[in-house]
Amino acid sequence: MDMTIDAPIDAAPPRAPVASPIASLLTAPILPMLLRLAIPNMIAMVGSTLVAIAETSYIGRLGTIPLAAIALVFPFAMLTQMMSAGAMGGGVSSAISRALGAGDRDRAATLALHAAIIGLCGGLFFTVTMLVFGRSFFTLLGGRERVLEEACGYSQVLFSGAVAIWLVNTLASVIRGTGDMRLPSMTLIGASVLQIALGGTLGLGLFGVKQFGMPGVAAGQLIAFTCAAVFFLWYLLSGRSRLPLDFRAFYFERAMFLDILKVGAVACLSPLQTVLTILIFTRILATFGTEMLAGYGIGSRLEFLLIPITFAFGIASVPMVGMAIGAGQVKRARRVAWTAAAASALTVGLIGLVIALDPALWASLFTADPGVTAAAHSYFHWAGPAFAFFGMGVSLYFSSQGAARVGGPVLASTARLLIVAIGGGVLMMAQAPAWTLFALVGGAMVVFGLSTAVSVAFARWGK
Incomplete structure (x- = not known):
């Protein structure tokens, strides 16, 4: 860590102008803008909290053994979300926002496509790791007999869709990097509502649907995040976002991956x-x-x-x-x-x-x-x-x-x-x-x- 105080760089030559509303992030009063950006995120996170409460309620109705099983899986599910949304997601938003601040929209768009590849790889890593070693992890944490089987059943369904979780959080971070907090938050709220509805229906067997138990609860999250990932991809490719993407102009560049990973991987x-x-x-x-x-x-x-x-x-x-x-x-x-x-x-x-x-x-x-x-x-x-x-x-x-x-x-x-x-x-x-x-x-x-x-x-x- 460099422990030297920064030199006054604010006197640097003016950069290329950036388009509004992105430019407002460089000029607007700090606290009002910060609150404007924070409130949608807070609402979306409250939605995630409600999902956790609802799923715990569903699993509690399935019995004590499923409750013990979810306790084994929870740390790994939390790690997946924290890494993809907060850590690597922060690296994605950082790289894109720095490019936009410098007036380089082409670089920002290329970074976004590289970020999607990183999200895809991150999801595949969690899928392979948990499908191959999940049972061993849960055994080390004390899982035995029926508790272990229930944990494995939930984990196998959940982590088979880890790519969708990583893509949702990565693409949401791409959009947040442009200063747009509202659309990712509204999409995640919608995914939370869908997850609550599907998890309860499939897990408990509501409305005449067959009861699938723990795998059914996990399937609710898998389906909800898959739908959210598809929506984010459509939104970014449709030209409606502040940073429209064009796969036809895409090219691999090692420096782009490094710009994201130097923050995200360490984070x-x-x-x-x-x-x-x-x-x-x-x-x-x-x-x-x-x-x-x-x-x-x-x-x-x-x-x-x-x-x-x-x-x-x-x-x-x-x-x-x-x-x-x-x-x-x-x-x-x-x-x-x-x-x-x-x-x-x-x-x-x-x-x-x-x-x-x-x-x-x-x-x-x-x-x-x-x-x-x-x-x-x-x-x-x-x-x-x-x-x-x-x-x-x-x-x-x-x-x-x-x-x-x-x-x-x-x-x-x-x-x-x-x-x-x-x-x-x-x-x-x-x-x-x-x-x-x-x-x-x-x-x-x-x-x-x-x-x-x-x-x-x-x-x-x-x-």
Whole structure:
């Protein structure tokens, strides 16, 4: 990571003019534009959250064994989404927005076609990996007998359509790179509604349809994302987007892949580390008993619901930062990054602070068990005040993608992983009380947020 302060590049010679509404991302007041871009993303992410709730409800009706099975598959499904939408997707939006900011629309269009190839390859990688090694993964996580079979049945259907998931998130990132957040968000909301309807119908056997169980629930997502991928391809090829594509003018260029992968490939380490952090901490906490694990589950559920806020501000900053960098407006790019980080930290931090002061506002929605409630309260008391740092770090991670300087935030995520893994192991061997683990999680969030902020403050942005 380069720790030198950037030179004042804003005095660079004027670039070629870019067409409106793309130009507005370089000239409009930062906070109003950021909110305008963030709100559609927030709505779309809320739709994804509702899908998770609906699918959990469907699977719960199928029985306890399917519920245990989905817990085995969930980390890998989450990893697929995080890598394709947030990590590699951020690399795609970054490369396209930087090209548009520099006034090079032809390069942006060529980058978009290369991005589609990367999405196709990413999806195929997950399909082959999970179809070949999925059973082994689930066995390592403790899957046995019927639980293992149900997990494999769900996984085989879901990951057979991983190409559709990757294409949807990649093509949505292409469109976001032009500053258009509304169309990807509306499309993803439509896909969420379709997934809820089809997953319930096929999984539970509604309206006279044969009940397919877990594979049926997975088929709902496969069909919904396939439809969304087809729509995005049509939209981009029809000339209706801000960046129309032309396959006839396409040519392979190694530099185009590198422009995307130098951000996206490195950024993929962050969601991988996030999933590892969750798995390691869950495994450590399981030794403290079912009540502690259930209490943490209630707390982590709130974290999951807060991710749409951090994602919305962060992903909205990517095209604004990227276009500013491409246009040589480094000072504006930094102002965008810090504004998005402040908005995310303030919003998420206020929620965390309120819940830390009165955990019953959230915990009472899920349980009345005294032991589980006490564990959830302990988690919120220690981790809740740190949510602001988590929101700031995630937002700056996305902004760094827009600037093509993502190494520092990824190292900050590594620090968080090491703190939880090493610190948690030490506390477990020392037989420390469970509250110390919750304090460790909060401390790891603080380190992640502050480390990311320091890396952004000192990293050199611009060419």
